[in-house]
Amino acid sequence: MARSILAVVAGYATLALLIFVTFTLLYLVLGADRSFEPGSYDASTLWVATSFPLGVAASVAAGYVCGTIARGGRAPQVLAGVVLVLGLLFAIPVLRATDAAPARTGDVSNTEAMQWARQPKWVALVNPFIGAAGVLVGAGLRRRKGSARD
Numbered sequence: 001m002a003r004s005i006l007a008v009v010a011g012y013a014t015l016a017l018l019i020f021v022t023f024t025l026l027y028l029v030l031g032a033d034r035s036f037e038p039g040s041y042d043a044s045t046l047w048v049a050t051s052f053p054l055g056v057a058a059s060v061a062a063g064y065v066c067g068t069i070a071r072g073g074r075a076p077q078v079l080a081g082v083v084l085v086l087g088l089l090f091a092i093p094v095l096r097a098t099d100a101a102p103a104r105t106g107d108v109s110n111t112e113a114m115q116w117a118r119q120p121k122w123v124a125l126v127n128p129f130i131g132a133a134g135v136l137v138g139a140g141l142r143r144r145k146g147s148a149r150d
Helices: 002-035 045-070 075-096 110-116 121-149
Strands: none
Touching: 002 045, 002 075, 002 110, 002 121, 045 075, 045 121, 075 121
16 A cells, blocks of 8 residues: 555656656747747747647656556556546636736746746646546556566
């Protein structure tokens, strides 16, 4: 039981860390002008298109870590459920948002970008499902690799 809990926590920590690091690097590479629509904090099409593969890779890695630590059992399914539920809970403020972000002028820091960034509502709804599926794929990859050694 303790191994399963550790596996879920480690998997989620992996997901959070990879998302933070890769999205920070993506922002540094793209800069404010390509990350956002002109004069706003609305995510650009380039940002949205690039963020999906990064999110998939992070969730697959999280599932792999979880599966490795758990060594079988239902921990990856629990992690997938946690990713789905928390993702949907985090989507609620995006779906309910009515406040307008200030106009964006010039370059903005990574912190300011995270504070004001606005993603499309459909992205906030789709990401939790993609994340949960990625976790299950990552756990499946771990399971296949483990059974190939037997």
